[in-house]
Amino acid sequence: MKNRELxxxxxxxxxxxxYKGENPFKVGAYRxxxxxxxxxxxxxxxxxxxxxxxxxxxxxxxxAKKIKEYLETGHMKRYEEAxxxxxxxxxxxxxxxxxxxxxxxxxxxxxxxxxVAELEEAARAGKLEGLPxxxxxxxxxxxxxxxxxxxxxxxxxxxxxxxxxxxxxAQLRAMGIERVVPAGSLRRMRETVGDLDILAAGEDSVxxxxxxxxxxxVAEVLAAxxxxxxxxxxxxxxxxxxxxxxxxxxxACQYFTGSKAHNIRLRDLAKRHNLKVNEYGVFxxxxxxxxxxxxxxxxxxxxxxxxxxxxEDRGEIEAALAGQLPRVVELEDIRGDLHVHTDWSDxxxxxxxxxAAAKAIGYQYLAISDHTRALKVFGGLDETGMEKxxxxxxxxxxxxxxxxxxxxxxxxxxxxxxxxxxxRILAKLDIVTAxxxxxxxxxxxxxxxxxxxxxxxxxxxxxxxLTGRLLGEREAYDFDLEAVLQEAARHxxxxxxxxxxxxxDITDVVCRRARDLGIMVAINTDAHNTEQLQLMxxxxxxxxxGWLEAAHVLNTxxxxxxxxxxxxxxxx
DNA sequence: GCCGTTTTCGGCCCGACTGTTTTCAGTCG
Numbered sequence: 001m002k003n004r005e006l007x008x009x010x011x012x013x014x015x016x017x018x019y020k021g022e023n024p025f026k027v028g029a030y031r032x033x034x035x036x037x038x039x040x041x042x043x044x045x046x047x048x049x050x051x052x053x054x055x056x057x058x059x060x061x062x063x064a065k066k067i068k069e070y071l072e073t074g075h076m077k078r079y080e081e082a083x084x085x086x087x088x089x090x091x092x093x094x095x096x097x098x099x100x101x102x103x104x105x106x107x108x109x110x111x112x113x114x115x116v117a118e119l120e121e122a123a124r125a126g127k128l129e130g131l132p133x134x135x136x137x138x139x140x141x142x143x144x145x146x147x148x149x150x151x152x153x154x155x156x157x158x159x160x161x162x163x164x165x166x167x168x169x170a171q172l173r174a175m176g177i178e179r180v181v182p183a184g185s186l187r188r189m190r191e192t193v194g195d196l197d198i199l200a201a202g203e204d205s206v207x208x209x210x211x212x213x214x215x216x217x218v219a220e221v222l223a224a225x226x227x228x229x230x231x232x233x234x235x236x237x238x239x240x241x242x243x244x245x246x247x248x249x250x251x252a253c254q255y256f257t258g259s260k261a262h263n264i265r266l267r268d269l270a271k272r273h274n275l276k277v278n279e280y281g282v283f284x285x286x287x288x289x290x291x292x293x294x295x296x297x298x299x300x301x302x303x304x305x306x307x308x309x310x311x312e313d314r315g316e317i318e319a320a321l322a323g324q325l326p327r328v329v330e331l332e333d334i335r336g337d338l339h340v341h342t343d344w345s346d347x348x349x350x351x352x353x354x355x356a357a358a359k360a361i362g363y364q365y366l367a368i369s370d371h372t373r374a375l376k377v378f379g380g381l382d383e384t385g386m387e388k389x390x391x392x393x394x395x396x397x398x399x400x401x402x403x404x405x406x407x408x409x410x411x412x413x414x415x416x417x418x419x420x421x422x423x424r425i426l427a428k429l430d431i432v433t434a435x436x437x438x439x440x441x442x443x444x445x446x447x448x449x450x451x452x453x454x455x456x457x458x459x460x461x462x463x464x465x466l467t468g469r470l471l472g473e474r475e476a477y478d479f480d481l482e483a484v485l486q487e488a489a490r491h492x493x494x495x496x497x498x499x500x501x502x503x504x505d506i507t508d509v510v511c512r513r514a515r516d517l518g519i520m521v522a523i524n525t526d527a528h529n530t531e532q533l534q535l536m537x538x539x540x541x542x543x544x545x546g547w548l549e550a551a552h553v554l555n556t557x558x559x560x561x562x563x564x565x566x567x568x569x570x571x572x
Numbered sequence: 573g574c575c576g577t578t579t580t581c582g583g584c585c586c587g588a589c590t591g592t593t594t595t596c597a598g599t600c601g
Contacts, residue, residue: 025584029573060574098590100599133598137591184601195601223600225589240601242588255586260601267585272577278586 001043001481006067009079010034015094016082019101032058035261037067039314041513043482045071057315089115096145103138106131120146155192156237157471158538159501162186164237165196168215175211177202179249183256184240187308189541191471191504195230195238199256205243212241248280250293255279261313262306269301269317277301309544314512328544329523331537333556336365339410339433339464339496339524340533344389345370346378348529351396351405357530359403364559367408367431368393372420374412375437381409386425404559406430410464415439415446417453419460426459431566433496433524435464440477447479455484455493461566462522462554463488465498465505473502481510485517492569494520494554497546499539500532511546520565522554 014030036058037044047053048071053064070076087093093104093116107113110131111122120143122128128139156164165182172180177200181187184197202208209229213221222230228242244252255263256279263277270277275284281291282300290296295305303320307328310316319325340354341347347354351368358366370389371380381389390407397405408431412420419426419434426432434454442450454460466484467476488495495514498505503526506514514521523539525532543553550556557565 023573026573028584032574058574062573098599102598133592135592141590197601223589228588230589256601258601260585263601264585271585276586280587 001045002071003037003040003044006044006070007034007038009070009076010037010063012091013076013079013082015091015101016086019086019090019094019105020082021105029058029060029063032261033063035313039312039509041509041516046482087114089118092116092149093119096142096149098141098145103133103142106133116146116149155194155472156196157192157501158186158189158504159535161193161196161237164233164235165198165239168196168198168217168239171215172198172200172208172211177208177211179246181253183242183253184258187257188259188311189309189538189545191501191507191542195240197256198239198241199249199252200241200243201246201249201252202243203245208243209241242279244279246292247288248291250295251277251281251291251297252279254294254297257308257311259312262311262317265313265317266301269303273301275300307544309541310547312545326547326549329540329548329550329553329556331540333550333553334363334523334536334540335558336363336367336555336562337525337527337533337536338367338406338408338431338462338522338555339369339498340366340527341370341410342368344368344385344392345375345380346528351392352400353530354527354533355396355400355403355405357533359400361533363403365404365406365562367406369408369410369431369433371437372409372411374414374420380412380420383421383425386421390428408433410435411460412437413450413454415442415450417450419454419457423457423459426457429459430563431461432459433462433464433522434460436468436477440468440474442477444478444480447477448483451479451484452487455487455491458491458570460493461569462494462496464496464524465503465526466495466510467505467507469505470502471504476505482513485510485513485519488514489517489519492520494522497521497523497539497543499523499525499535499537499542501535501538504538504542506546508542508545511543511548515546515548515552520554521548521552524555 010030011034014027018027036056048068053059053067066076066078087108093099111127113119113122123139123143128134129136165186169180169182179201181199183199185193186196200208205227209224213224213229213231217233218231219234220232222232230240232238242256267277275282281288282297290300298305304325306316306320337358342349342351342354355366371378373380373382393405393407407429409429410433413434413436414420454463469476495506497511511521523543525535527533
């Protein structure tokens with residue numbers, strides 16, 4: 001899929017045109033198109049072939065033409081021309097925090113600087129100071145920004161960000177600041193987050209920002225005003241705090257949760273109603289008509305409360321206006337976990353311990369799904385081992401009250417598409433999840449054929465962590481996603497949404513496509529110990545971001561209808 | 573460059589902080 005590639009090109013085109021002083025709204029249009037492409041759940045090439053590009057909001061005649069040009073020729077004239085006559089390190093320079101297009105332009109015009117290395121040298125040599133708009137402090141900040149960039153402060157995984165923010169919130173509460181909540185992309189539960197945003201309400205904003213900037217985990221104060229402050233922690237995380245009066249807390253929650261694109265759309269909508277929305281409230285003229293809580297803000301604009309996980313400007317505002325907002329799946333809807341490991345392979349805890357922990361959560365069922373022999377290093381089971389495990393699960397199921405245990409497996413998909421256990425064994429199990437754990441670098445055609453073969457095996461109920469990506473560590477393997485999704489839809493094979501914050505695989509965007517194609521999704525933790533059963537929240541949030549409702553999620557079903565679905569699909 | 577319960581032309585979100593400014597531009601979110 002060229003979706004991301006095209007998204008990157010339009011984003012870069014926007015940066016370059018902004019640098020060249022092009023009409024800012026045109027620049028904005030390219031940025032919007034870039035985001036629309038990145039969020040697209042279908043293959044852009046398919047849309048182009050079927051002449052449906054213009055159906056995507058943000059893509060009009062001109063951009064559709066550019067997309068087609070790129071898909072057909074591998075080039076985009078506008079993009080390549082725009083790059084002419086710009087510094088070759090422009091994009092890297094623009095990525096330096098605090099350094100924007102205007103300043104880069106001034107520096108380039110006066111000193112002919114083209115790259116970050118030249119920029120750094122000139123700054124150290126004192127050549128920048130004295131240029132228009134550049135004083136000593138500004139130069140100092142640029143050098144600091146370059147250092148920060150070098151440290152390659154990557155986006156943080158949601159699973160790492162949430163504990164960090166919860167720790168800060170807890171400390172602020174301990175200091176007597178009661179109304180303080182996480183906001184930003186973290187509240188929207190994006191798979192990774194850049195900055196961590198925290199919002200507080202109180203009359204004494206100076207005291208609150210001071211408390212924040214003096215927390216022990218703060219390594220550096222990046223900015224501090226009366227109502228907002230930014231710090232960098234010792235772990236290298238940037239945390240932003242915003243303080244608002246209590247009467248504005250809801251409006252501020254809304255504003256500070258974003259996304260930026262969602263907020264822009266809301267304010268646009270407000271304007272049409274002769275209203276103004278900002279972080280302090282909704283205003284008609286001077287009069288504040290909403291803002292104490294989030295629901296009132298949306299209501300004032302004629303909308304129902306939109307869940308934070310949907311606020312990405314991916315059609316949620318249109319859906320809300322039409323009264324067709326999805327009733328997204330909630331953690332409480334989940335009735336069981338269909339992929340967990342035990343000490344029969346590489347898990348830490350026993351069948352009974354996992355069952356007890358699942359029961360304590362309130363689950364109706366749990367599928368024991370250990371590894372197979374190909375993963376010998378992880379204690380993968382061969383035929384004999386699996387037969388024994390099957391008996392052990394049946395015995396435990398009879399013994400343990402209050403929760404049903406399913407005999408499952410996470411069977412390996414070999415490089416040639418065959419499975420790691422014979423059908424004879426698979427047929428005896430309640431649920432079969434098939435996953436790729438080897439030969440990740442296969443060419444796309446082989447990997448596609450491999451996944452298609454697994455989907456076509458009538459014993460395979462679910463495909464585990466479909467793309468194999470590990471956030472920040474390993475790219476998804478190369479394969480024809482759309483072809484695989486189509487085949488899964490045809491064979492009524494479910495897809496796993498692996499809830500582990502390192503995976504979150506399938507992604508929110510793929511969830512949305514699965515929903516459109518009528519593919520059932522199983523949200524599983526892949527827990528290797530009892531604590532990891534709690535990771536379900538990350539999977540559910542990702543499912544929400546993919547607009548999944550309870551009916552789209554296999555493990556929201558009560559035990560009986562789950563079993564009926566499993567038996568039914570094998571009889572087809 | 574996109575888009576339409578003001579509009580096929582004329583709009584396009586809104587505010588805080590910083591540094592360099594004698595009244596504001598640049599950057600960020």
